Amino acid sequence: MNASEMPTWIACLTPPGQSALATLGLYGPRAWQTLRKLFRRRSGGELSEQPVSGRFWLGRIGGDVTDEVVVAVKQTEPAPWLEVHSHGGREVVRFLIELFREQGLQLCSWEDFLRKTNADPLSAEAAIALAQATTPRTAGILLDQQQGALRRALEAIQQSLERGETAAAEEGLKQLTHYASVGRHLTQPYRVVVAGAPNVGKSSLVNALAGYQRCIVAATPGTTRDVVTTRLALDGWLVELADTAGQRSEAEALEEQGIRRAWATAAAADLCLWLLDASTPP
C-alpha cells in the first residue's frame, strides 16, 4: 500500500478519565487537510497548505461548541503525524474524536497508534512497555530500548556474522539470551514466595520488607491461611512478595487448602524463600 492509500488514524494517547489535558494523535495522508478544515488559529489566518515538522499553533477546534487546543506537527514523512492537545475528561475527548471520525478518520488504540507511527517495531513495543514501567530504573532501561538499544545489539551481531567473526556473534547472542529473562521483568514483577513452617515469622518478614502491616501477625501457628501478595521495589526492580500459609502435616481441612495454595504459588515463583526459626532446631 503506498502512503496515499493508507487510512488516516486517530487515537487518544492519554488515559481515559479526569485530567486537565488530553492528547490525541493523528497519523495518515489526510491528517493535515482534516486538521486545517476543523482548526481555527487564535491569531487568525489559515494553516499553511503543507505541514511543517516541529511547528505548533494555539487555536480552537469544533463548530457551535469548540475546545481550545494546541496542535503540533511531529513529523511529515512518510505521512503527516500530528498531535492535538485539548482539555481533558471523557466528554471533550469523545466530542473531538467524533469530529475527526465524521471526516473519515479511523479510531485505533494508543498501542496501535505507536505501532503505526514507529518505523521500528522493537522501538514501538518498548514504548508500549514503557507505559507499564513502575520504577525509575526499569523506565530508564525501556527508554534506552525505545531509542534502539536492542536493534543496535542485533545489528552488531549481524555485522560480526557478515565479517565471518562467528565467536563474536555467538558471544553477542549469548548475552542477549542472558538478558531475555531480565527483559521480562521490566514490566512483570519478580515473584518471590515466603514459605516455611507455621509461626516462624513469614508474615512478620513480609511486613518488615513492605514497611507496613500488610499481613496479620499472631503468636498462634496457622494464622495465615490464604496467599497474601504485596508489591514493592527492591533495588529499582518490581517484586511481588507472596506470604503463604505455614507448612505442616497435621492441619485441619481449611488450613490444608491454604497449604495447597502455598505450594502452587511457590511452584510458579521466580524465587522461594524458605524461612526457619533460628531459635529452635530444624
Ligand SMILES: Nc1nc2c(ncn2[C@@H]2O[C@H](COP(=O)(O)OP(=O)(O)OP(=O)(O)O)[C@@H](O)[C@H]2O)c(=O)[nH]1
Ligand atoms: N522473637 C521473635 N519473634 C518473632 C520474630 N518474627 C516474628 N516473631 C513472632 O512470631 C509469631 C509468629 O509470627 P508470624 O509472622 O505471624 O509467623 P508466620 O510464619 O507468618 O506464621 P503462620 O502464618 O501461622 O504460618 C508472632 O508472635 C511474631 O511476633 C522474630 O524475628 N523474633
Ligand SMILES: [Mg+2]
Ligand atoms: Mg503468617
